[in-house]
Amino acid sequence: MSKKVPAHYGGKPVREDVLGYGSQSITENEKEAVVEALDGDYITRGPTVERFEERVADLVGVKHAVATTSGTTALHLAGQAAGFDDGDEVITTPLTFVSTAHVATYCGATPVFADIDPHLRSLDPDAVREQVTENTEGIVPMHYGGQPADIEGLLEVADEHDLTVIWDACHAFGGSWNGEPIGAQRDMVMFSFHPVKNITTGEGGMVVTDDDELAERLRRLRSFDMNYSPDGHNQEPWYQVTEGLGYNYNVTDIQAALGLAQLDRLAEFKQRRDEIIARYDEAFSELEGIRTPPEPVNSDPMYHLYAVEIGEEFGCDRREVVNALHAENIGVQVHYVPLHYHPYFQEEFGYERGEFPQSESVYDGLVSLPLHAEMDEKDVEDVISAVETLHAYHAK
């Protein structure tokens, strides 16, 4: 029998329309919730934002949740609340989105990259330990793809050197580790509610913490660092004063209404993601040259990504795989170009290619296959069929 020819080499694409790697899932419920919010007294930050925050705080089992306009602004607020400043160093992973490192840069601190544990694809505690200096103030680990990082090991390093930990859990909302929800870890954990993430508010983010002081700082900084009831306010009710350099990172009741309605579907979203992953694992675990994401240990992750690593035995390299799958109308992505490859981090902080070999070798193979709750069986089988066809085509 002759081999099926992938679209990239002249065959017919597996599907006509493009399947994105991620997508929001919005039903009539969400639409009704948003319309209802528009009829409320507030459309900026009001009681619906408070309800959204309370529900997320309950869900992750902490006292405080502070909603912001994006994951990026959540990271900025967390860095400011932690007190990161000029001359400080903050250790983070190079295999992440730029915003993770901006916890440091937005505060005038230096992002110091440490290499990853290639299995988990997130910060290796020993590599972090090696980067600690007298100027280190914090660590910002990222739960790659939703797979929890080595939480225990990283908290140990933080304890040894009295460092603040800000967990970038943009990929991991809805999961748990060691029986506790992702979000319950100290000092602060933040999420993104961008449309491709596990739930969405359009744009949006949140910082959660058990620490009363940090929560107070986060709230103040989110809203102009304004003291709304300073001395004298009772006599002169207009008297409100800013006490520092704050921001307007206020999220709206409209977004919070969407977020609340999405939370109602969190279990459904997780179940669908888990089903797709189980099917992918079944199809790909025996395929030579593909490394599937690591099996969860002591955790029940809610995965944001299904990122495989393409190895030599696949028969063609990662670039060819991405371009070939695009030709099949399968919208794969690569998460992420390591941060020390980006001109900004090279020019500002002197990073160079070659400095973080584990991150680089993982990156060289990474391809994120489509994973989102709107995918039906045909979508899943299209992805599998496109990968299998390509694999067979290149088989010796």
Ligand SMILES: Cc1ncc(COP(=O)(O)O)c(C=O)c1O
């Ligand atoms: C790991 C990680 N950190 C931070 C962010 C920033 O989140 P947002 O897009 O909500 O600003 C993202 C989003 O792409 C992300 O994937």
